[in-house]
Amino acid sequence: MQKNRRMLAFGLGISVIFGGCSLGNDNTKSTETETAVSSGEEQKISINTKNFVRVQDYNGEGYALRNGEKTDKIAEDNREEIEVAVKKFFSEKFKTDVIVHNLVGAVNGVSVFVESVGEPHFHAIAIVPIDVKSKTVKTDGVWSQEGQVExxxxxxxxxxxxxxxxxxxxxxxxxxxxxxxxxGKNIEAVNNTASGHSTPHYYISIFDDVFDELNNLYLKNQNVSKEELRNTLDESKFNPDGVNVTLNFFMKEANTEPNEEAYDEIYNKIKTTDGLPRGSYALILNDNTINSKYGTNTNDNTINKNPLNQIMKE
Incomplete structure (x- = not known):
């Protein structure tokens, strides 16, 4: 299961459900072609760098998945029934009430971005199939990518x-x-594009199998105490690399390259700060821009010196 969790996290890093991709970019050209891996095949994807905006101005508007134009309109026309179906899906399968933030059309369906109400707090994605020919939304077929909501x-x-x-x-x-x-990002951008336990400044990825036990505790009893959850983790003595906390910052000023000196100082502060949650830590520093279509910035100038799991907190 741990291997599957890592493959899930990797897969979400290179592709989004129904073919949306998170890709690298170069601001020196107005349009480029990137190679993305999806479903085991290489695909050439054209990226318009005119989609780049200041991170302060980005609220998730413009986020899109490939070939989702037709389903996007159908979904908006049926938004109310989609929201009802998705809320029912999360309530019945994951015992959690959610707020629907964003509907993004995709191939043969719509990806629905939600946020849980209260604790446990997380963002997730559900998929509602759409028959484009009949313009029918199949609200009885809501599903989620294996392991993503978990x-x-x-x-x-x-x-x-x-x-x-x-x-x-x-x-x-x-x-x-x-x-x-x-x-960091605006909270609206997080709500409209994120998945997982995410904030404007960091996101958490889970790999250790012990968290299956935590999920089961919650699914059996939504009033499970924080003490019981903590005791379960303490008793498991899970390896710190079973949880990855990625701190993701952007430069505050426009037209500013990521500051290497600032990166190094923040990196060292992470290493020397006590009292942080058990896990492994990564640090990313971007320039001031974000691709509005993909909700990410992976420009060539992004600084990400430390390999995964280099900073460990016991």
């Missing part, structure tokens, strides 16, 4: 179990954005 739920339960340490992490992030010329 991983997001695990992240929310992890945050509950490590409540004090998560507060320390949030305080650390606030110190960083106060002392350095960096910022």
């Amino acid at each position: 991983n997001a739920l695990s992240g929310g339960l992890y945050a509950m179990a490590y409540e004090e340490e998560m507060n320390n992490l949030d305080n650390f992030v606030n110190q960083v954005i106060t002392n350095y010329p960096v910022i």
